[in-house]
Amino acid sequence: MLGLFALVPALALYSLFSWSDGKVDTADPVPPTPSTVVAPAPPPDPLVNEVLTFRRMPTVLSRELNIERFRADAVPFLASINERSCVSISVDGVPVGSQNGALPVIPASNQKIVVAAVALEVLGADFTYRTRVAAADSPVDGVVDGDLVLFGGGDPLLTSNWYPTSNLERRPVFNQTSLDELADRVQQAGVTTITGSVLGDGSRYDDEFFAPGWGNGVAGLEAGPYDALMANDARVLGEDQRANDPNSGAAREFTRLLSERGITVAGEPASGSIGVLPDGFHEIASIDSQPLTAVVQEMLANSDNNTAELMVKEIGFAATGGASGTRQAGLDAMAATLLEWGVDTSALRLSDGSGLSLENLLTCDALIAVLQRYDVTSAVGAGLPVAGETGTLSDIFVDHPLAGRLLGKTGTLNNPPFNEDPPAVKALAGYVPVDGGGAVEYALVLNGPTISDQSEYRPVWNELADLLATYPAGPTPADLGPI
Secondary structure (H helix, E strand, O other), rough: OOHHHHHHHHHHHHHHHHHHHHHHHHHOOOOOOOOOOOOOOOOOOOOOOOOOOOOOHHHHHHHHHHHHHHHHHHHHHHHHHOOOOOEEEEOOEEEEEEEEOOEEEOHHHHHHHHHHHHHHHOOOOOOOEEEEEEOOOOOOOOOOOOOOEEEEEOOOOEEEEHHHHHOOOOOOOOOOHHHHHHHHHHHHOOOOEEEEOEEEEEOOOOOOOOOOOEEOOOOOOOOOOOOOOOHHHOOOOOOOOOOOOHHHHHHHHHHHHHHHOOOOHHHEEEEEOOOOOOOOOOOEEEEEOOOOHHHHHHHHOOOOHHHHHHHHHHHHHOOOOOOOOOOHHHHHHHHHHHHHHHOOOOOOOOOOOOOOOOOOEEHHHHHHHHHHHOOOOOOOHHOOOOOOOOHHHHOOOOOOOOOOEEEEEEEEOOOOOOOOOOOOEEEEEEEEOOOOOOOEEEEEEEEEEOOOOOHHHHHHHHHHHHHHHOOOOOOOOOHHHHO
């Protein structure tokens, strides 16, 4: 009962605070409320059940005491959003307000939030990708008579040891699966000679190496080529360009690693389409990725386009019982999952996983609904970059009060010529944890001819951050907690 009694003086103090704070504010003009700003009626509170425990009471009371002030503070910012953009804000699932929340907009990399959320639902947090090495016959006295097949399991983070420090990518891969370790396991299995070739097999998925709808200069640079077998984002040590076929590229890289370990490979590496480890093949070695939660973290923090595209195909593979490892099967499963969650999908158009497609359409209300399904402690929340510290937000809001607190997924598309559609995109969505429990959920997707220019989007982002930093204006859950 001590925690309950401790709330009484806290609430009394807050009442005094509210009275005096209100006296100061009465001299200030009340900002007009534009008709386009929507403050929807609160839905059923996801944090309220028949038993309000002491542990949850401070969070609920703090939210109720602070949310009306937050709604009023939000009005000017919501009204400033242009007619082609959208924003939605809530606190612990309780709506604060939105502008054009149901407007379909191009989301850019905020699409990855949806991919991550659905993948965790369909595949499961503990899901792992498995890459296998097999041959038609068992090795005899260390000799593989014929080809050695590297069967891709869709792992987007299959990586040689040299790649993370190669400076070939803006953000080094992490939470990777070691292709070197897989080569070590082949050696440990006693293999010394391969009379045939190393074949790279990515037949778990289809052979669509690039998603349609991407702008000029994207394919092969920002993403792709990718397949169920891909190593080092289709790079091979010593080759200047990415492999045209990620399967053959992985076969060349694995042949190199085997040779480094003294294993003789007679034939030239190539791609092959044997099937998903057909019956009769003898598995020699395999390696599993880290759990899906770690793969999601890499995808969100680095905004890894290849990881997102391959994750969509794995969603499709799982949803169809292994019948279709395709982009479209994955997108269909994503749309179906969102519908099951009660998300309005009538205005949505899903074209890829990375968000590079100009054909994607998403709403801020849909993004908020997905964020509300998870929280800051979930794999989605934990995977988001941290303002001023990590990932794509490492140099954003560095000197802001939200540095080290705001979690957000960025999104950018530059689509010249600036005076023609489709528009450029700058997006930011995620959470701001509240001291003592709970969080603000926010989604801001800006579309406009030149909105990706810093002079245009940074003032809007700064205003959003300033607004988010005002919550809570009164006691936090920590203030109301048991003493």
